[in-house]
Amino acid sequence: MKITHLWHAERKRREARAAGYVVPEPARCVQCGICSFYCPIEIDVRRHAWEGIPVHESYCLTCGECVARCPRGALSLERTSLYQREG
Amino acid sequence: MRRYLIVGSGVAGVSAAQTLRRLDPAGEVTMVSYDPFGYYSRPGLAYYLTNEIGEKQLFPFQEKDWQALKIRRLRAWVSRLHPAEHRLELSDGASLVYDRLLLATGSQALPLGIPGADLEGVVKLDDLADARRILNLCKRARRAIVIGGAITALELVEGLRACRLQVTYLLRGSRYWSGVLDETEARLVERRLAEEGVHILPHTELAAFQGQRGRLTGAVTTTGQHIPCDLAAAAIGIAPRKELAAAAGLRTERGILVNDYLETSAPDIYAAGDVAQIVDPLTGEAALDTLWGPARRSGAAAAQNMAGEAARYLKQVPFNVTRLAGLPVTIIGRVGQGADQDVAGIVRGDSETWRQLPNAIIVEQSYEVNRLRLLVGERALVGAVVMGDQTLSRPIYELVRGGVDLSSCREALFSSPRPAEVIGEFWRSWRAQSET
Numbered sequence: 414m415k416i417t418h419l420w421h422a423e424r425k426r427r428e429a430r431a432a433g434y435v436v437p438e439p440a441r442c443v444q445c446g447i448c449s450f451y452c453p454i455e456i457d458v459r460r461h462a463w464e465g466i467p468v469h470e471s472y473c474l475t476c477g478e479c480v481a482r483c484p485r486g487a488l489s490l491e492r493t494s495l496y497q498r499e500g
Numbered sequence: 501m502r503r504y505l506i507v508g509s510g511v512a513g514v515s516a517a518q519t520l521r522r523l524d525p526a527g528e529v530t531m532v533s534y535d536p537f538g539y540y541s542r543p544g545l546a547y548y549l550t551n552e553i554g555e556k557q558l559f560p561f562q563e564k565d566w567q568a569l570k571i572r573r574l575r576a577w578v579s580r581l582h583p584a585e586h587r588l589e590l591s592d593g594a595s596l597v598y599d600r601l602l603l604a605t606g607s608q609a610l611p612l613g614i615p616g617a618d619l620e621g622v623v624k625l626d627d628l629a630d631a632r633r634i635l636n637l638c639k640r641a642r643r644a645i646v647i648g649g650a651i652t653a654l655e656l657v658e659g660l661r662a663c664r665l666q667v668t669y670l671l672r673g674s675r676y677w678s679g680v681l682d683e684t685e686a687r688l689v690e691r692r693l694a695e696e697g698v699h700i701l702p703h704t705e706l707a708a709f710q711g712q713r714g715r716l717t718g719a720v721t722t723t724g725q726h727i728p729c730d731l732a733a734a735a736i737g738i739a740p741r742k743e744l745a746a747a748a749g750l751r752t753e754r755g756i757l758v759n760d761y762l763e764t765s766a767p768d769i770y771a772a773g774d775v776a777q778i779v780d781p782l783t784g785e786a787a788l789d790t791l792w793g794p795a796r797r798s799g800a801a802a803a804q805n806m807a808g809e810a811a812r813y814l815k816q817v818p819f820n821v822t823r824l825a826g827l828p829v830t831i832i833g834r835v836g837q838g839a840d841q842d843v844a845g846i847v848r849g850d851s852e853t854w855r856q857l858p859n860a861i862i863v864e865q866s867y868e869v870n871r872l873r874l875l876v877g878e879r880a881l882v883g884a885v886v887m888g889d890q891t892l893s894r895p896i897y898e899l900v901r902g903g904v905d906l907s908s909c910r911e912a913l914f915s916s917p918r919p920a921e922v923i924g925e926f927w928r929s930w931r932a933q934s935e936t
């Protein structure tokens with residue numbers, strides 16, 4: 414992996430930890446499965462993207478791995494309402 | 501009980517099956533496809549080649565998902581269609597009857613019409629069987645050439661590089677994907693490929709492949725240059741698989757012609773996905789898309805109509821996010837650059853709309869790896885290419901799709917050294933306004 418990719422992944426991860434949940438944009442998703450493959454706790458993120466449902470599972474670590482890995486930019490992190498006023 | 505028949509297990513067929521099941525829980529749904537692997541992510545094949553995912557990850561549905569869908573799945577080649585009898589014939593002679601039929605047969609790579617194209621070692625990338633073949637050949641191949649343009653050719657280049665082959669990429673013209681990218685964008689991609697060790701040969705056309713004992717050993721160009729190679733991958737364009745429909749007398753052009761309800765010219769037969777050439781009621785033109793998103797949407801819309809719910813399919817502004825030489829790139833609406841010598845007709849992950857030359861002025865901004873090209877029409881944005889940072893791609897898509905009047909920021913767009921910021925700011929205020 415190139416240094417720029419690493420940097421990008423790290424930045425996304427830090428953003429993720431700032432609390433939030435993963436929101437898919439189905440129109441961008443091509444169901445390649447990279448997101449589900451790299452989820453450390455095996456949440457089927459791809460299925461969420463197919464159905465257009467945010468990843469609300471309480472056990473999601475919000476590690477941001479899926480967001481950083483998606484080659485299509487189909488996943489993003491939305492802040493939970495607690496943080497909304499800041500944004 | 502209505503009998504629905506779907507030919508094709510791609511995303512158009514699967515999305516139709518899901519919709520039919522939802523709208524007609526008692527209906528009998530049968531899906532026929534000759535692909536031994538059934539339904540998988542075709543765009544994902546690129547990441548399978550680069551070893552970012554394993555084969556297992558290509559399959560979005562598990563056995564339990566199929567069981568929940570309650571459809572019959574058949575692996576067979578459909579050889580004929582008899583519209584008057586509402587019947588399909590399979591290659592083993594068996595017949596299937598239907599009340600409503602969906603043709604979602606997709607598209608396939610155009611063959612390279614040069615001598616030696618049938619040698620072992622000459623490959624294409626249509627399906628999982630092709631991807632497996634490529635990975636197998638890579639185990640002993642050392643030198644590869646890639647021919648063609650657009651996304652699939654580049655995916656082949658990157659896949660073969662990831663397998664540590666020496667890769668030479670032949671371009672007939674002077675630069676990469678000239679039908680869609682402009683010179684700066686193409687050079688950006690080429691430079692990154694060169695950094696990854698890919699050798700690019702512009703103005704090069706192949707005349708023939710050479711082999712020994714049925715195996716590829718090299719290629720000869722039209723100027724007589726000999727290029728030794730033990731693998732050659734081609735992506736010169738694709739053709740919708742319309743033969744079944746054409747032979748049965750359905751109206752076809754480049755694809756199967758359908759109206760905005762996805763109806764073909766024959767009663768009770770619909771078409772969706774890559775194979776459907778959808779007539780736009782506004783322009784009267786019939787364009788092809790070979791994109792995952794539209795295939796999914798058109799499959800679902802066809803199913804609604806098959807189940808008796810009149811649903812018009814309105815083509816949306818075409819939009820594709822992809823990765824070119826490691827750079828995320830979004831192509832939105834009309835961005836055309838005219839002709840491209842490396843591809844014939846339409847290519848994968850493509851829309852004919854992109855190549856229509858817009859009557860627009862171009863505003864651009866580039867950084868080292870980020871580049872934004874906006875095509876500004878009389879009143880609204882008609883298209884854009886977003887390379888690198890993708891923050892603006894969704895806002896721009898919304899502006900193009902909505903045909904939003906840009907008059908208030910037009911001046912600023914042309915005079916500012918940072919059009920990206922101007923358009924971002926415009927979008928924010930437009931969205932704030934439309935929310936109130």
Ligand SMILES: Cc1cc2nc3c(=O)[nH]c(=O)nc-3n(C[C@H](O)[C@H](O)[C@H](O)COP(=O)(O)OP(=O)(O)OC[C@H]3O[C@@H](n4cnc5c(N)ncnc54)[C@H](O)[C@@H]3O)c2cc1C
Pocket residue numbers: 443507508509510511512513532533534535538542543544545546576577578579604605606607625626627651652655741744772773774775789790791792793795820821822848849850
């Ligand atoms: C390598 C690659 C990369 C791609 N990249 C992108 C991308 O970046 N972005 C994007 O939007 N799109 C991309 N695409 C295109 C996208 O995958 C297609 O638009 C989409 O898969 C079309 O779906 P479909 O259901 O219409 O057809 P397909 O997925 O092609 O399915 C057709 C089905 O019909 C079956 N079939 C055909 N004829 C018969 C017959 N006579 N009898 C029985 N079965 C038959 C086939 O077996 C197959 O199951 C890519 C495609 C490939 C191959």
